[in-house]
Amino acid sequence: MARLREAVLAAPGEARFSLRFAPAPQWRGRIEGWTQAAVPMRCERCLEPVEVALGGPVALYVVDSEQQLEQLARGEEGMVLPEATVKLSDWIEDELVLSLPVAPRHADCTLPAVPTREVVPVEAPENPFAALQRLKDDD
Numbered sequence: 211m212a213r214l215r216e217a218v219l220a221a222p223g224e225a226r227f228s229l230r231f232a233p234a235p236q237w238r239g240r241i242e243g244w245t246q247a248a249v250p251m252r253c254e255r256c257l258e259p260v261e262v263a264l265g266g267p268v269a270l271y272v273v274d275s276e277q278q279l280e281q282l283a284r285g286e287e288g289m290v291l292p293e294a295t296v297k298l299s300d301w302i303e304d305e306l307v308l309s310l311p312v313a314p315r316h317a318d319c320t321l322p323a324v325p326t327r328e329v330v331p332v333e334a335p336e337n338p339f340a341a342l343q344r345l346k347d348d349d
């Protein structure tokens with residue numbers, strides 16, 4: 211799982227999955243189940259390793275072409291499979307890579323968030339000397 215390995219601190223010890231291949235009347239088939247793996251990534255807050263759960267539920271139709279993909283009902287997911295067979299480990303790796311978090315972090319990270327560079331408008335306090343200056347000008 212080279213592509214997944216590049217994105218994380220260490221390769222997952224194991225990737226678990228449960229997939230059921232069912233016939234689909236209109237398409238080549240349907241895949242249902244789930245994928246699951248736990249990998250260490252670097253917490254973007256404290257920069258320490260954090261265990262991240264990858265994978266998730268799988269429910270999609272297998273189709274022959276992009277055109278068929280567009281014919282799927284709204285909300286249905288599909289996968290174009292031009293070749294007769296696909297290497298299962300490659301496919302599961304794809305699923306895991308797709309579920310990689312953009313910004314991994316500990317759920318209870320104790321470090322405060324890195325301050326952002328957002329500019330917060332603050333009302334400038336009146337310069338006390340300006341008031342004195344006005345008093346002087348009145349003389």
Ligand SMILES: [Zn+2]
Nearest residue numbers: 253256316319
């Ligand atoms: Zn952290």
